[in-house]
Amino acid sequence: MSLAPDPYIIFLTGVGLLIALVAWLPLALKRLPLSLPIVCIAIGAGLFALPPIGPAPLPWRYPDLTERFAELVVVIALMGAGLKIDRVIGWRRWAVTWRLIGITMPLGILAITGLAGWGLGLPWTIALLLAASLAPTDPVLAADVQVGPPKSGDEDEVRFGLTSEAGLNDGAAFPFVHLAILLSASAATGEPWLGEWLGYRVLWEIGGGIIGGWAIGHAFGWLTFHVSAESKLAKTGDGLIAIAAAFVSYGLTEIIHVYGFLAVFVTALTFRHTHRDHDFQGEMHAITEQVERLAMMMLLILFGGALVGGLFANVTATDIGFAVVLLLIVRPLTGWLGLLGYRAHRSEKYTLAFFGIRGVGSIYYLAYGINHLAVAGVERLWGIVGLVILMSILLHGLTVTPIMRLLDRQHGRDPDEGGCAAGLQGRAT
Template sequence: MPIELQWTPVNFLAAGFGLVFILFGSVSYLVKERLFLGEAPIAVLVGIALGPYGLAGFTDWFPRDGMHDKIGLAMSRIIIGIQLAMVGIQVQLHYRSLAVLLVPVMTLMWLATTLCIYLALPDLPLLAALVVGVGPSPTDPVLSAALVQGAFADQHVSPRIRNLVSAESGANDGFAYPLLYLAVNLLKYTTTSEALKAWLLETCLYTVAGSVAYGCLVGYACRKLLEFSTRKDWIDKESFLLYGAAMAVFLVGSGGLFEFDDLLAAFVAGNALSWNDFYREQCDESEVDNCLDLVLNMVFFAFLGATIPWDAFNAPEYGITPARLVVMCIAVLVLRRLPAMLALWRLVPTIHDVSEAAFVGYFAPIGAGAFFYMEHTIQELSEDGDDYATRRILEVVKPVTYALILSSLIGHTFCIPLVKLYFDYRGIGTIKLDGDSSSLRGSESGSSSAYDEEEAGEEVPGRDEETAVVDDDDDGDDGQGSFQQSTSHRPRSESATTTSDAARGQGAYRSDGTWDQHASWRHSSGHKVGHVHHRRRRDESRSKRPDQPAAATTTTAAAAARATSGSSDDRAVEVQRQEEGRAGM
């Protein structure tokens, strides 16, 4: 009987995306550790190939009724919300440095982007340029993570700079909200006083301040609930590791119900959840968040690539031509952030010299956040398209935003391999600058124990051996294959390392510092089905490894001793008692 191919949208997308994921995954270590490229540009190319200007033109699966705008807004809210919550969980905040980056620097970024757009596009009102310029202004947390967590940054960028960029990229996506509604209110209201009154009361006081308060409340409640569950041993490992992502999804939905800035609330809640470092330290050894990031980034940027409006890049009737877009993109990449950072870097305590200011100033990619604000602007103004300025916004916001995202992928993501080639050509090895370990070290009070007036100053330890980029294509220095090594090199805290060493076995420390021999959150409730022979062979191979410790109790005791150094005498006695009990078993 003849076989008829079922070219349904689900079959087409699942087969195409799955095949690309398999092929990319097969060479992912090579791409990320040797070519210094993340998954975002690959996913964009996949989206272009599967989109309406690619294979979808033959299958006619892509929606052409504008539904992709609503889908894109919903997808970007959820994905960015999860990403921001993860950033809030992982990083320590330098409040003085963030205050400078989020207020004067970001305001100058907005004005510089607006000026570039205003000069590049003819007959564009200034208020319209202010609205369009909001989206590309904040640093994108998704692409920033690829820059500051990759192998290049691990070798050449100080951990305090990496943490600063991660924290700022998470916060400024939410802080762009008042900038957007300042311009929108000036556009909607007849008088400036009415616009400013609505902006102060509705946007700043209710939406932004309410988001911060709501994020703190939800994060605090989730932390207390998590501490209660771990104290009672009611939560398993899978639920524990996905706790932050579930909280982010809840905040995106509930924050939207109250018309809060849900992205800002997710970031604040993530930091509140890990305020005492307990959740951060317990998740330090897990790669669940990295796997989640990979899937979300691939899906989102593939969707972004599929929705690129190529025809809109050449619309002379709207004043848009390829030449003008190219000039605008180059101007934005150069002038958007770099001049502001070079002028104000002395006000940022975490940045120590002009070279660090240049890195932070240039490598500020445009991506998922710009896409979110583009879709949000379209939704906000789609019903108010009577005046000329609003019509011009709806005409130019898509081609301008997509062009800037593509230019950022080229100018920021693909710039890293070129810089690495230059370093190799000049014979420059690892030039990571000394940073402050205080930025990586938490305390029970939730703030760094070594914060000083400069928020910096201590030397950071050398690069972790287990995350070092090795020269052997097959195995690392520790005998592990590339598939056993993560390509997301997060700076690790000293306390997190010792705690994870002590909790590597079945037990773990609770949030109050007491030892729990049977910590439920260290146990998986997913009892995998595997052949006994396979498990036995795995255990035998592990026991024959040359780097295996002679006695597990010795390793655990040493790790526990390191973890408890500097703590109270009662805690030290308790740990010693636990170790003696295990040694006698």
């Protein structure tokens, strides 16, 4: 008779502990300069350092699973980000967003491509793929600097800017991922790439994602809030409808080959604004946040396992320098350039420029690119991206609480009372 525990029983126990951590850790970390992702990575590293756990979850061993799991987490996070934005979309009202998307991100891609090509010696198409993966900020790991729940009042310019940027720049980065893929294919076959990229990958996929996301969000909003009183879905009180909207939006738009990430965020914004003041908005956001946090914690535990399993085995000193420059120079500088002329307090501009958090979105884009073109030395690329993510989680996770609390005090807000404090309750970096 074997005394070894059944793996299934171990799995159930682990899932139970993970769910308990989802509920308890945010409260424990509320006032500490420590983020939930840091704790999750530490747990994963500790677990996978134990021999009985099994092989390390290195991303190049499971390329399709890595892409799909990261994709799932980002989709849920985009729905959550869109649902909690109170500000109605508009050119002037969203001016900070357009600057971060239209100026900061392209400048970041250009700078990172140059650093990766000249500094790391990567082929230019691979350098572009790496840049497109690392340039966008992350909607999953940026929740500590995002706005609070719907109608909570946590929508100062910094939190709004970082939330809306993280929601939109996933769709805006995808054309550059496809550009790297098209350039690589063109170099091998000689086929032209510009027409397909501009006409299909930029105009059609972005335009289709916006229109598709708006239509699906409007449909879900009408079914939830505006059908006859007897059958309003809002009366069910089941916030899972938001998860359903995210999956339907992503699935339908991907079927017609437009950017599903962009569509999900637009769906969330549209769904939110079909009845902006309804209490059901809070219920939808709450369940979305819980599901997002659970999925994020699972992914980061696996990431911690990859760290102790050899993720950085092929990383060089030059790669470490590249990661430092990206986080401490490229993002702050391009963020500041994007905000030149924008009317905001200097401390707000500094904060917006500094918190360029990298995370799950970078994992997805790199996995997608590697799965769609021939790439040599994928272990090194994964090591570089993993290093940037780890450094970002540590740098931004350890500084987010003191910086945001200081910013609140400077602008006459009490970080321990009201919505702004709620927005910091243990969400991911």
